[in-house]
Amino acid sequence: MTTVLPVLDLGSDLCCAPIVRDAMSAQDAANLALKFKAIGEPTRLRLLSLVAAHDGAEACVCDLTEPVNLSQGTVSHHLKVLVDAGLLTRSKRGTWSFYALVPGALDNLADILRTPAAQ
Amino acid sequence: MTTVLPVLDLGSDLCCAPIVRDAMSAQDAANLALKFKAIGEPTRLRLLSLVAAHDGAEACVCDLTEPVNLSQGTVSHHLKVLVDAGLLTRSKRGTWSFYALVPGALDNLADILRTPAAQ
Numbered sequence: 001m002t003t004v005l006p007v008l009d010l011g012s013d014l015c016c017a018p019i020v021r022d023a024m025s026a027q028d029a030a031n032l033a034l035k036f037k038a039i040g041e042p043t044r045l046r047l048l049s050l051v052a053a054h055d056g057a058e059a060c061v062c063d064l065t066e067p068v069n070l071s072q073g074t075v076s077h078h079l080k081v082l083v084d085a086g087l088l089t090r091s092k093r094g095t096w097s098f099y100a101l102v103p104g105a106l107d108n109l110a111d112i113l114r115t116p117a118a119q
Numbered sequence: 120m121t122t123v124l125p126v127l128d129l130g131s132d133l134c135c136a137p138i139v140r141d142a143m144s145a146q147d148a149a150n151l152a153l154k155f156k157a158i159g160e161p162t163r164l165r166l167l168s169l170v171a172a173h174d175g176a177e178a179c180v181c182d183l184t185e186p187v188n189l190s191q192g193t194v195s196h197h198l199k200v201l202v203d204a205g206l207l208t209r210s211k212r213g214t215w216s217f218y219a220l221v222p223g224a225l226d227n228l229a230d231i232l233r234t235p236a237a238q
Contacts, residue, residue, distance in 0.1 A: 023186065024168035029161040036164070040156030042148040049143035052234075067142065106232045113229040115171075115220075 035109060038085035043068055044078045048087065048106075051099050058100040154228060157204035162187055163197045167206065167225075170218050177219040 024032075039045050050067055051059045065075050079099055082088040087106065088099045143151075158164050169186055170178045184194050198218055201207040206225065207218045 023172040024165050026161065026165065029164040029168070033159050033161040033164050035159075036155050037159030040152050040154075040159035042145065042152040045148040045152050045155070046143050046145065049148070053142040101234075107234055110229040110232040113225045113232070115226055 032109075032112065035085045035087065035105075038081050038087060041078070041081075043070065043074075044082055047075065047078055048082060048101075051088065052101055056100075058098050060096045060098050062096055064099075151228075151231065154204045154206065154224075157200050157206060160197070160200075162189065162193075163201055166194065166197055167201060167220075170207065171220055175219075177217050179215045179217050181215055183218075 039048060046068055047064055050064055051057065054063060061072055061075055061079065064079075065072050068075060076097070079088060079090070079097075083090050083099070087102055089102055091098050091100075158167060165187055166183055169183055170176065173182060180191055180195055180198065183198075184191050187194060195216070198207060198209070198216075202209050202218070206221055208221055210217050210219075
């Protein structure tokens, strides 16, 4: 079985079929790997978790520097990687940037990892 | 909310609580990031998918080099990263190594990514 799946847009939240159902095309793998690489770093994983656990599932950079004990510049860099991967949104209000989870983005990754029998 | 979750073994399939339920401890984040980093690379994602889609959900290195168009040495290196991350098992039979999915490993990652409302 080496079915080639449809090539989907890089930013599509609907990419891709479950990983264990069919062999994955090179294009799908490249798109997906970007997202997993973004969360394959401890600080970014913690930042994602901190944003999600924050009141209203939205957090200001100013809320995130102390829990991870890093400078605002470093935290902003990691948050940008998560935004570029389509996992967080950024909105600017006044002097601060606020970050929130992209609805469905993590659930979509979960669906791709889940084995069909467990769904 | 900055609950510190229990620190679990690196190789435990039960690590960790869902990412969006509580802020994640530094230790949990480090353990988990290793697994996501392993699949945050297009060739490794394809190899994982190829192994899963292969008959009996097990594949020989000799089955995997052609689909990804890479040398056996490169493919073996990527497979080792997936084994070290606890996602594949390796068993040697005769002159070949066979790789299979670790039961539940991908489902465990899926559970961690899933938002509680979608469970």
